[in-house]
Amino acid sequence: MTDMKGPTMRTYASVPFPDVTITGAFWHERLEVVLTRTIPSQLKMLEKHDIRGSIKLPKPVPPLTIPRRKGGFTVQMFWDSDIGKWIEAASYALRHRRDAAIEAEVEAMIDDLEAAQAEDGYLNCFYQQREPENRWTNLRDNHEMYNAGHLLEGAVAYYQATGKDRFLRVMERNMDHIARTFGRGEGQRPGYPGHQEIELALIRAFHATGQQKFLDLATYFIDERGSREPEHYFDTEAKARGDDPADYFFAASGMYEYSQSHLPVREQTKVVGHAVRAMYMYAAMADLAAEHGDAALKAACETLWADVIERRMYVTGGFGPSEHNEGFTADYDLPNDTAYCETCASVAMVFWAARMLNLDLDGQYADLLELALYNNSLAGLSRDGESYFYDNKLDSDGSHHRWAWHMCPCCTMNVSRLVASVAGYFYGLAETEIAVHLYGGSETRLPVAGGHVTLTETSDYPWNGAVRIAVAPEGCGDFTLSLRIPGWCEGASARVNGQAVPMTVERGYLKIARSWSEGDVVELDLPMEARRSYAHPAVRADIGRVALRRGPLVYCAEERDQKAPVHSLRLPREAALSARHVPDLIGGVTVIEAEARAARAEGWGPDLYRPAPPEEAPSPLLAVPYYAWCNRGANPMLVWLRE
């Protein structure tokens, strides 16, 4: 079914993180916390919550710790995925720093998974232990392929970190089993996952091993999805179980829109349903568009991209307003106090945006990658690296705070694997071009134009937009250094060896094409003004309100930093904004300050309603980066201030 229209469309390759060293203070600190605190503490949590033990397949089978819901579902079914994600994050840690203890732990997990795997390659510890007769009977709800995908990602990462391929071989047998079971061939079932994830994992396996079969299976899943020839697979499967497809929990809210299987993917034009499923799928679609030169798939990605950024994206780079479906609702429906904005959804957006950027170097993708990364995603992890937001509200009455763990701990290891591999999002590479997507202090040596070049980027980004890049070519000819000029930036300027460069910015990238020499220095100045942001007037929740941003960061007001209740504050349009770096605040952050006005409760009296409005008095506003909120105890917080 794939619409092959030409050669590969992939023009840029991601530079994987091991080839990039983070040297800047901001990400270095986050990375150290994740490596030294988050990943070890997550292992303890996996042990404490029986997840680590769940792949040991003991007999007798222990009782479920998380009861089944109606229909038999329990999030305990996802536990294999948590093991996979922890191995993935731990493998990234190993690439930074080999660690025998972590390696031994991963090996022990692989022992268990290898022992659990069935003769035919099937591997799902929940089903094998509890209901082996029901395997592959409910792809719609029960996440067998999702689990397999995360285990495969873990196996790829561990292989790349250590060169050891035992886990990868386990997962290859598992994928071979899946490829034998599902498809359009004789004796196969035309199934595909209810929760997409395996597609992008398969593409990663293809990239890591070069084995076409991984790519073929991913392609099949994407092409088959949403087919009704002769009937929707989830209907077929439900009937085979003796269930009425109409009893589906999400029947009332768009039926198969929940899993983006309501239509073949190339016919999809609206971003609907469960946000993480959507973003994982779009990421795979972008990858496949590149691999196959599939113009229809690329066009679908672009249409869906425009829909999400124009109508259903929070200013913080959060996605999916609704708790009900953990996902998308109506156009412009972006409530702040009930915002779901699952951490996983923003992490998944980073994945998607990075793949769009490889497909087509356009600053809009990098802008959103950066927004989702620095704001909603990073908010998911506490400063100490050991507590997590699952949902990320933009307006809290003080009751919302990070948790040490979550019944469904998907977000915890999504944020750790993202941070542990963040350097992989900094650079893009083409034959005679290097694109710099993110700044913040990094060093890399890349093959380009027949030779190599070492780039040493230094900056205090995201606090300061003064970026210096030292270029050290080795035997390479002319190449283009394409420097991202962020969409939020006005008045950017650049110099090479002190000489101003014409600001020829193409779709968000300043292209500097020249013959580079050892000692060349590029200086880029990205002015970072504290500035206001307004939402489209169709966004009910934000009308009459203003958000504050500076550089890639979105700000919020925490009540503890104000002299008045945070929701009582109004920031008049004419109030000047100023930025100040405060080294001892939340590990060092730049704050935004302004003279706001507070509605005074004093003198109002006991009445709840009165014919006269409250009086206003001047009150200083101090806003901190959104990612940093709730690190000094729970307290009321607001992103969108009244103007």
Next chain:
Amino acid sequence: MTDMKGPTMRTYASVPFPDVTITGAFWHERLEVVLTRTIPSQLKMLEKHDIRGSIKLPKPVPPLTIPRRKGGFTVQMFWDSDIGKWIEAASYALRHRRDAAIEAEVEAMIDDLEAAQAEDGYLNCFYQQREPENRWTNLRDNHEMYNAGHLLEGAVAYYQATGKDRFLRVMERNMDHIARTFGRGEGQRPGYPGHQEIELALIRAFHATGQQKFLDLATYFIDERGSREPEHYFDTEAKARGDDPADYFFAASGMYEYSQSHLPVREQTKVVGHAVRAMYMYAAMADLAAEHGDAALKAACETLWADVIERRMYVTGGFGPSEHNEGFTADYDLPNDTAYCETCASVAMVFWAARMLNLDLDGQYADLLELALYNNSLAGLSRDGESYFYDNKLDSDGSHHRWAWHMCPCCTMNVSRLVASVAGYFYGLAETEIAVHLYGGSETRLPVAGGHVTLTETSDYPWNGAVRIAVAPEGCGDFTLSLRIPGWCEGASARVNGQAVPMTVERGYLKIARSWSEGDVVELDLPMEARRSYAHPAVRADIGRVALRRGPLVYCAEERDQKAPVHSLRLPREAALSARHVPDLIGGVTVIEAEARAARAEGWGPDLYRPAPPEEAPSPLLAVPYYAWCNRGANPMLVWLRE
């Protein structure tokens, strides 16, 4: 335990509705709709949804139509209460107009209930049919006493309407059984209802029959509630079932606060938990304070009253913001788009306020009675009388609309029984005083000061505040006519026979004490200006916003009446408000109009966020009474407009 401190405190008696005839257009129309459309259509719905049939106790027992939740609970357990409430509303209809068909239907229901009743007086069709062995084992969750209370209210109403006491005798046997089973005596259990209701029903039975035993049982329930001597009854009961009390669904949210049994009632100072339970209980407390002259109980009522009106009341007279507990949350937590504001809770507030008014003639009680009646309660019923709001939001994106029925149809018959008996809230009576609480066109003949007086009140209330009362005394001496001057009214004036009366207003009532003669006419002028209302600045959801009111009505803007999306409108503080009666709009309503400003989406472009705010353009605002919204199809609606 009752703290008997003196004689009865009841200074005013409600004048029951059969002694008051509604003649004014506003309530006459609502009453006709309820009598001719709502009550008959509700019977059809009871039949259609198996509720009518559920009291027939067939063998074999049919399967549950509403599945049990974890713990065994299903709202199907409430069905007896729906029968009771329909009989109650139907009985009110019979008092307006005898109707052989309705009477035959009620008699048939009584046949079934009488046949179902156990030898010992126990009566609960759900338990008797499905799990007779479990009766009285879970007062906390399973509503046996709540059902009994509603059946008792139905029996009292039917007895008062027809003089037939068969149903009342059935329910008396049931109450005798309950009184034998529960109490502090030998062989009794110290239980009380998980969902309060039976207490106020018992007091109504006491008033209707004069039988002390009804009052005694109500008193016991109120006095026993929240006792921990030696242990909370719901703990004792849970353990007896083999359950862990800590597994209670509401354990995390204040445990027994949900049912206001966390403390003995006289020690309660905060309005917490399930809103309907709370209000029903407070109504009974006010009644008992009056009956027993119980100062501690009266003080508790007053403390709870202040808490609810100062911190947890919507401007529409709605109560209980949260769907989770169908009830109360934190101080000043009054979100508009997720407001629960169950119709039943406002109806229950009418009950409570009326009882406070009898206990103590203070306009604040009548103001709130009126507010809850004309706004949140009345919104619960459509103009055609056949669809219902269960929850009453103050901000809708267009998805919220009335339903033809509800899985738990409690609100449907609460609003019908309220409207069918609304005349009962118009007058209060003391020995030498008549208090007029509500206006709107009514006629009554009351015993006062040794004789009788006929009052003929004419007005276009709530559209116009010009009230005329013709006084026709028959053999009575001097008495005081106390006319409510609503709290919303500024500049009220009054004349007797054309002569201005000094405005000596005592706690919201203009007291006109004189020797009345045939032909005396009182004219009261209550200016009704369209005016603005502001919320206490601690209410996060309303800050920077304004609500519109006129007389007893709160207004809202429906999108269909505007030229711009309703949420895009801003009503500048200086914009003049004008009122205009529109006879052909929603059956005739007075609208409020103003020149508002709309944030323009035109010219904004595709970006979701921009550094510059949207432009504003003038846009006329038309607001309609809140009770009348959503009678022309679902559409976006807003009560609190940006200012």
